Amino acid sequence: MSLLKLDNLIKDFGGLRAVDEVSFEVEAGDVFGLIGPNGAGKTTVFNLITGNYVPNHGKVLFNGQPLNGLAPNRIVSLGVARTFQTIRLFKTLSALENVLAGCHCRMTSGSIAAMLKTPFQKREEKEAIQLALAELDFVGLGEEAETRSDSLSYGNQRLLEIARALATQPKLLILDEPAGGMNEQETDALIEIIARIKARGITVLLIEHDMSLVMQACEKLVVIEYGKKIAEGLPEEIKTNKKVIEAYLGTDDEEEGETCF
Numbered sequence: 496m497s498l499l500k501l502d503n504l505i506k507d508f509g510g511l512r513a514v515d516e517v518s519f520e521v522e523a524g525d526v527f528g529l530i531g532p533n534g535a536g537k538t539t540v541f542n543l544i545t546g547n548y549v550p551n552h553g554k555v556l557f558n559g560q561p562l563n564g565l566a567p568n569r570i571v572s573l574g575v576a577r578t579f580q581t582i583r584l585f586k587t588l589s590a591l592e593n594v595l596a597g598c599h600c601r602m603t604s605g606s607i608a609a610m611l612k613t614p615f616q617k618r619e620e621k622e623a624i625q626l627a628l629a630e631l632d633f634v635g636l637g638e639e640a641e642t643r644s645d646s647l648s649y650g651n652q653r654l655l656e657i658a659r660a661l662a663t664q665p666k667l668l669i670l671d672e673p674a675g676g677m678n679e680q681e682t683d684a685l686i687e688i689i690a691r692i693k694a695r696g697i698t699v700l701l702i703e704h705d706m707s708l709v710m711q712a713c714e715k716l717v718v719i720e721y722g723k724k725i726a727e728g729l730p731e732e733i734k735t736n737k738k739v740i741e742a743y744l745g746t747d748d749e750e751e752g753e754t755c756f
């Protein structure tokens with residue numbers, strides 16, 4: 496059984512069909528890429544998985560369980576974490592405090608225990624700090640724990656978002672353009688981090704325009720254009736797929752043409 500199954504998803508925004516009968520399955524342990532030109536519907540697909548949008552039709556199954564109708568925080572607690580295309584950190588908080596926000600979704604002490612500072616709550620908080628520091632180390636930000644998140648470089652803010660998502664202890668990590676705004680060196684480091692996330696047994700689903708990252712990091716790809724799936728396969732198959740090449744070269748966006756395989 497696949498870890499994630501999208502079955503015939505449709506999402507309309509008024510008269511616009513942003514996602515049009517999209518189906519695909521992600522196997523546990525894979526690094527899976529969702530690619531396509533600007534405006535193809537990729538982020539909308541992610542928002543349908545994470546409960547930020549409700550589909551007009553179709554199902555999302557995670558570990559065989561339907562996610563439809565569940566709130567985003569419930570979906571996180573089931574083991575689906577994400578980062579965003581536009582960085583969404585608590586800007587005035589430190590890197591450590593941002594990652595702790597991820598840890599809190601696994602904590603069981605309620606607000607009364609937190610107010611009373613019970614021994615259980617204190618132990619749980621201490622463990623959360625250790626976990627958060629370990630995740631910061633994992634993405635190479637161990638030295639930046641006390642740094643305010645908006646003082647970090649853009650590339651490091653993206654890594655901090657990954658650390659925060661990892662702190663929720665996900666089975667599936669969804670990354671929306673993780674290399675956006677990164678230079679070549681930062682992108683290479685990110686490719687290595689994605690490989691280490693996979694080595695931890697975490698399945699990765701990512702959207703990315705940087706084709707060098709997609710080709711190096713992903714084992715399988717789905718391509719969408721105008722909301723519809725136009726291809727699915729191994730990176731080397733996708734590279735030479737006529738429909739995919741046309742979809743990318745057919746765009747007016749210069750950047751898209753440059754990044755094309």
Ligand SMILES: Nc1ncnc2c1ncn2[C@@H]1O[C@H](COP(=O)(O)OP(=O)(O)OP(=O)(O)O)[C@@H](O)[C@H]1O
Nearest residue numbers: 508511513531532533534535536537538539540580
């Ligand atoms: N909340 C919304 N309301 C109305 N239209 C939307 C909304 N979200 C997305 N869209 C539209 O749906 C289409 C798909 O958008 P989406 O952001 O999913 O594309 P994308 O493939 O992620 O694009 P990009 O690569 O540029 O991020 C676009 O035409 C977009 O304008």
